[in-house]
Amino acid sequence: MLIHLIAAARPNFMKIAPLYHALKKEDWAEPIIVHTGQHYDLNMSDAFFTDLNLPAPHIHLGVGSGSHAEQTGNVMMAYEKVILEKRPDLVVVVGDVNSTVACTLATVKVSYPIKNSKSKIQNLRRPLVAHLEAGLRSFDRTMPEEVNRIATDALADVLWTPSPDGDENLIKEGVVQDKIVRVGNIMIDSLEMMRQTIERQHAFTDYGLKKCQYGVMTFHRPANVDDPKLLSMLCDSLISISEQLPLIFPVHPRTRKNLQGFGLMDMLEKAETIILSEPLNYVRFMSLVFNCRLAITDSGGIQEETTYLGIPCLTMRPNTERPVTVTQGTNQLCFVSDIKEKAELILSHDLTECQVPEMWDGKTAKRVVDAIKRKFIG
The missing domain is CATH 3.40.50.2000 (Glycogen Phosphorylase B;)
Incomplete structure (x- = not known):
C-alpha cells in the first residue's frame, strides 16, 4: 500500500x-x-x-x-x-x-x-x-x-x-x-522519540541560565507583531516580566523584521534580562522548554508540549484551537493588557494541578x- x-x-x-x-x-x-x-x-x-x-x-x-x-x-x-x-x-x-x-x-x-x-x-x-x-x-x-x-x-x-x-x-x-x-496527539510521539537527545542538550547553560529559573518566549503571528503600537506594548510587558524572570527570545524572522522596522529592537537589546537569539532547531529549543519555569508564546505546538510537560504557558491570543490545553492543561490565554499580571501570578504561586489529556x-x-x-x- x-x-x-x-x-x-x-x-x-x-x-x-x-x-x-x-x-x-x-x-x-x-x-x-x-x-x-x-x-x-x-x-x-x-x-x-x-x-x-x-x-x-x-x-x-x-x-x-x-x-x-x-x-x-x-x-x-x-x-x-x-x-x-x-x-x-x-x-x-x-x-x-x-x-x-x-x-x-x-x-x-x-x-x-x-x-x-x-x-x-x-x-x-x-x-x-x-x-x-x-x-x-x-x-x-x-x-x-x-x-x-x-x-x-x-x-x-x-x-x-x-x-x-x-x-x-x-x-x-x-x-x-x-x-x-x-x-x-502525534507531537507527543515526536517529543518522546526525541526525549533522550533533548535531555542531553542542556541548552540553557549556553546562555548562562539556570534550570527552572528562566522563561522562553516566541512570537510570530501577524496579529501580535505587525502592529507597531501593540508590539511596543508587548515589548514593554516582556521587559517588565524579565526583571522577575530572565527571558530567552529566539526571534522569528518576521518578528525581527518588524522589531527593526518599528525601532523596537534596540530596547530589547538593551534589556539585560532578555536574551535574544536566532531561531533554534527543535532539539535546542525543546531543551530550553524542558528546563524553563514559564513559556510565553503565540504558537500552537508549545501549548501542547508545555501541557504534557507540566510547565505553565501564557498564550497571547484571544482563542486557541487547542482548548484542552486550557481546560485540562497548563495553558492560559492572555492579552497584552494582562500578560504581565498573569505572569506575576504564575511566578508567585506553585503550579496548580493539571492533567495530561487522554491519549497524549x-x-x-x-x-x-x-x-x-x-x-x-x-
Missing part, C-alpha cells in the same frame, strides 16, 4: 516522523515522504532529519514562498502531477498549513484506477485522504490556519483527532461518525497504523 506523507515545514516533519517509522515496520505499507517546499526553514538541516531518523524527502515539490493563493495553487498543480504519476493509495496530510488543504484538494479531484492486491480500495477512482490532527477549531476565521482546517476536514475521507473536542467539533459540523477516529502518551502513531489496517487492509 503506497502511502504519501505530506509535509511543508519543520512542524509537519515532526508530525509525520513517528508515523513514518511505525509504517516502515509494516510489510503491507510503503510510506513516502512528500515535501512541498512551502516554507524555507533555516533549521531544516541534515541534522534535523538525522535527529528524527528520517531519510531526505522522497519527493520534493519545491514550491517556495508566495501569497496564500499562490502557495495553494502551486502546491495543487505540482502535487496533482505526482499523484497521477505515482498513484498512491492513501494521502496523509497533517496540521493546517496551505499545503495541507492544497494536497487535499488536489487528491480529491483526481481520478484513476487504483491497483493494489492487498487493499480494499481497488475499485475507487482516487486515493483516499486522511487528516492527522483533525477537528481542531479556534472559531476565528480571520486565521488562515482555521480556514485550512475547516476545508481540509470537510474534504478528507478519514479524520484522526487528537482530543475529544476535535470529535465534538466535527460532529457539530455534520461529519459522520464513521469518518472520525480519535488517535491522540507517545502511542498515537501506533493507533494511526492500526486505524489504517482496520480500514484498508482488514
Whole structure:
C-alpha cells in the first residue's frame, strides 16, 4: 500500500516522523515522504532529519514562498502531477498549513484506477485522504490556519483527532461518525522519540541560565507583531516580566523584521534580562522548554508540549484551537493588557494541578497504523 506523507515545514516533519517509522515496520505499507517546499526553514538541516531518523524527502515539490493563493495553487498543480504519476493509495496530510488543504484538494479531484492486491480500495477512482490532527477549531476565521482546517476536514475521507473536542467539533459540523477516529496527539510521539537527545542538550547553560529559573518566549503571528503600537506594548510587558524572570527570545524572522522596522529592537537589546537569539532547531529549543519555569508564546505546538510537560504557558491570543490545553492543561490565554499580571501570578504561586489529556502518551502513531489496517487492509 503506497502511502504519501505530506509535509511543508519543520512542524509537519515532526508530525509525520513517528508515523513514518511505525509504517516502515509494516510489510503491507510503503510510506513516502512528500515535501512541498512551502516554507524555507533555516533549521531544516541534515541534522534535523538525522535527529528524527528520517531519510531526505522522497519527493520534493519545491514550491517556495508566495501569497496564500499562490502557495495553494502551486502546491495543487505540482502535487496533482505526482499523484497521477505515482498513484498512491492513501494521502496523509497533517496540521493546517496551505499545503495541507492544497494536497487535499488536489487528491480529491483526481481520478484513476487504483491497483493494489492487498487493499480494499481497488475499485475507487482516487486515493483516499486522511487528516492527522483533525477537528481542531479556534472559531476565528480571520486565521488562515482555521480556514485550512475547516476545508481540509470537510474534504478528507478519514479524520484522526487528537482530543475529544476535535470529535465534538466535527460532529457539530455534520461529519459522520464513521469518518472520525480519535488517535491522540502525534507531537507527543515526536517529543518522546526525541526525549533522550533533548535531555542531553542542556541548552540553557549556553546562555548562562539556570534550570527552572528562566522563561522562553516566541512570537510570530501577524496579529501580535505587525502592529507597531501593540508590539511596543508587548515589548514593554516582556521587559517588565524579565526583571522577575530572565527571558530567552529566539526571534522569528518576521518578528525581527518588524522589531527593526518599528525601532523596537534596540530596547530589547538593551534589556539585560532578555536574551535574544536566532531561531533554534527543535532539539535546542525543546531543551530550553524542558528546563524553563514559564513559556510565553503565540504558537500552537508549545501549548501542547508545555501541557504534557507540566510547565505553565501564557498564550497571547484571544482563542486557541487547542482548548484542552486550557481546560485540562497548563495553558492560559492572555492579552497584552494582562500578560504581565498573569505572569506575576504564575511566578508567585506553585503550579496548580493539571492533567495530561487522554491519549497524549507517545502511542498515537501506533493507533494511526492500526486505524489504517482496520480500514484498508482488514
